[in-house]
Amino acid sequence: QQPVQSPQAVILREGEDAVINCSSSKALYSVHWYRQKHGEAPVFLMILLKGGEQKGHEKISASFNEKKQQSSLYLTASQLSYSGTYFCGTESRDDYKLSFGAGTTVTVRA
Amino acid sequence: GAGVSQSPSNKVTEKGKDVELRCDPISGHTALYWYRQRLGQGLEFLIYFQGNSAPDKSGLPSDRFSAERTGESVSTLTIQRTQQEDSAVYLCASSPPPYEQYFGPGTRLTVT
Numbered sequence: 001q002q003p004v005q006s007p008q009a010v011i012l013r014e015g016e017d018a019v020i021n022c023s024s025s026k027a028l029y030s031v032h033w034y035r036q037k038h039g040e041a042p043v044f045l046m047i048l049l050k051g052g053e054q055k056g057h058e059k060i061s062a063s064f065n066e067k068k069q070q071s072s073l074y075l076t077a078s079q080l081s082y083s084g085t086y087f088c089g090t091e092s093r094d095d096y097k098l099s100f101g102a103g104t105t106v107t108v109r110a
Numbered sequence: 111g112a113g114v115s116q117s118p119s120n121k122v123t124e125k126g127k128d129v130e131l132r133c134d135p136i137s138g139h140t141a142l143y144w145y146r147q148r149l150g151q152g153l154e155f156l157i158y159f160q161g162n163s164a165p166d167k168s169g170l171p172s173d174r175f176s177a178e179r180t181g182e183s184v185s186t187l188t189i190q191r192t193q194q195e196d197s198a199v200y201l202c203a204s205s206p207p208p209y210e211q212y213f214g215p216g217t218r219l220t221v222t
Contacts, residue, residue: 041215044212087153098143098155
């Protein structure tokens with residue numbers, strides 16, 4: 001089953017922060033985050049394997065709450081290059097198949 | 111090293127014709143996924159191959175869609191009797207599970 005992402009879209013000014021949430025109804029093994037720029041393929045950002053784990057990529061970090069089956073992606077001091085659509089992918093403990101959310105479109109303006 | 115490659119990059123076909131899309135995964139990656147992405151939409155799972163296990167075909171939208179993979183190498187997605195609603199970008203990704211997926215550049219299919 002597809003994880004649910006929120007918000008659907010967010011508009012930021014350069015330097016502002018944003019949070020993207022991802023939640024699943026299934027017990028999760030891992031959460032992946034990808035970013036897709038217009039006209040390009042999705043690119044891997046990070047994977048979180050353990051509950052409570054946090055990771056970072058540039059000034060983008062994420063947390064994974066295994067008990068709540070949720071993950072959040074934090075965009076800190078956003079840059080123009082952060083614009084794109086962010087997808088979370090969740091692997092359940094049932095089948096380890098990656099299911100993607102519908103995506104969150106982030107637009108960073110100067 | 112070489113990434114995931116897909117061919118053709120663009121395909122325009124007439125409604126009712128069959129098309130074949132190819133994916134060359136990264137060598138050594140046991141898992142291979144096919145996704146469909148309509149304009150401005152998310153990633154729609156189609157099919158998943160993992161090693162020699164039976165593929166997970168639960169995302170195929172109709173019996174007009176089929177896919178094959180030989181061992182841990184090339185995969186082919188076939189769409190028979192194409193319809194206009196099949197127009198989309200078809201993305202292939204490979205992975206050494208449970209790690210990240212590496213996406214190919216996609217095949218843009220347009221059915222006229």
